[in-house]
Amino acid sequence: MSDLSRRPEPNEPARRESVRPEPSEDYGDLGERRNKRIRIIAWTTIIALILGGGGATVLTLILG
Secondary structure: OOOOOOOOOOOOOOOOOOOOOOOOHHHOOHHHHHHHHHHHHHHHHHHHHHHHHHHHHHHHHHHO
C-alpha cells in the first residue's frame, strides 16, 4: 500500500513536508533589487516620521 492511498488515523497529526522551490536562473538579481527597494522604502518612512513628528511639535509650540 502506498503512502498516498493510506488514510490517516483520526488522532494522527497531519504531516507536512517542507518543499522549498529552488531559485531559478531567470530571476537573477531579483533578490538584490527587492532588498534595495525595501531599504529605500524603510528610509523614506523613517525620514517622513521624523519630519512629521518635528512638524507637529513645531505647530504645537507655535499654536500653543
